[in-house]
Amino acid sequence: MLEFVWPWFFLLLPLPLLMRFITPTTPKSEIIWWPTASLISKQSTSQSSGRVIKNPTLILFLCAWLVLVTAIARPVWVGDPIEITPSGRDLFIAVDLSGSMQVTDMQVNKETVDRLSAAKHVLNDFISTRKGDRIGIIVFGTKAYLQAPLSYDLEALNKLINENQIGFAGEQTAIGDAIGLGIKQLENKDSDKKVLILMTDGANTAGRVQPAQAASFAASQNVKIHTIGIGADEMVVQGFFGPKVINPSSDLDEPLLQDIASSTGGHYFRARSTSELSHIYHLIDQLEPTPSEDLWQRPKTTLLHWLGLLGLILIGFGFILQKTFLSKGSK
Incomplete structure (x- = not known):
């Protein structure tokens, strides 16, 4: 048209x-401008006989x-008219790959799996629904690494999530470094909706940045952090004198994760099972909604x-x- x-x-x-x-x-002697x-x-x-x-x-x-x-x-x-991708949030997901994530206290489709496998299962569904958001992935263990920068390619992000293996980033847990790396990736972005979701099963045992210091800086940069503590409270294991019940999440530093979330305007969640973890990401989906209106442009x-x-x-x-x-x- x-x-x-x-x-x-x-x-x-x-x-x-x-x-x-x-x-x-105009006389011929004058200059004709047009x-x-x-x-x-x-x-x-120049007419002759009316022609x-x-x-x-x-x-x-x-x-x-x-x-x-x-x-x-x-x-x-x-x-x-063509449909365009609406502008949503800049959202980073920080995944713990430390050695403790291999504890098999979760279930997926009625099969016992380790914590990382349960996290992958839930994250695949969560990422697939975040149309309109730019999502990035940070993995951390002894050190924190950027696995994927902010991207709208949700399918590629899910593939990267599924490729993660326990121990890729080291055996310990550098929570402060993971937060610091997330802030660094978000600090120069124009978006006013910057979110970091940090999921771990332990305490800060490595890294150069203290988590409290990183959380304080995140708050000054308007980065909201939601923290998730993953791991069951009870687990039956075979001991020398027979089966016994232990707490596989005894190393989880819940007060630290609560402080990080509250100081940045986020929420702390506790995931004791795969179903709880799935419900938590559903709640985060509601707390940080994607644009609901379809946008069209000619x-x-x-x-x-x-x-x-x-x-x-x-x-x-x-x-x-x-x-x-x-x-x-x-x-």
Whole structure:
């Protein structure tokens, strides 16, 4: 569909005719500022037996005038509506890959699995629903690493999540470094909705940055941190004297995770099972909703430069034909 940004410029179209009838006849000794006007005058006097001599130069100049006025009116071609990705949050997910994540106290589809496998299962569903958000992945153990920068490619992010293995980042847990890396990746972003989800099953046992210090800096950078403590409270293991019940999450530093979340405006969650972890990510999905409205946009292509170029070409041909026409008329 063709639209014009400034359609009122079409009022200039009759200007050459007005100049023809309003401007008085100019003596030949005077300078003519508009070649087209002289051609109109020449054509009007070049009549024989009531027949006007046809002048292709005049036609070219008039066509050039029509094209240039149309260009000034800013024609825009509006295409069919297309769906665009709405602007949501910049969200980083920090996943603990320390050695303790291999404890098999979770279940997926009624099968006992380790904590990382349960986290992968839940994260796949969570990431798939975050249409409109830019999501990045941080993995941490003894050190923190950026696995994926912020991206809209949710399918690729899920593949990267599934490729993670326990111990890839070391056996210990650097919570402060993971937060610091998340802040570094988010600090230069324009988004005012910056979120970090940190999931761990232990305490800060490694790294150069203290978690409290990192959380304080995150708050100053308007980065909200939601923390998740993963791991069951009870687990039956076989001992020397038979089965016994232990607490596999005894190393989990819940007060630290609570302080990190509260100081940044986030929430702390406790996931003792895969179902609880899934419910937690559902709650986070509600706390940090993605844009709900479908956004559509009609692509617009301006035609001004093409019409302007065509007008200049017509004027150039007009001057060439004018020279030819006048040279023939002088013979």
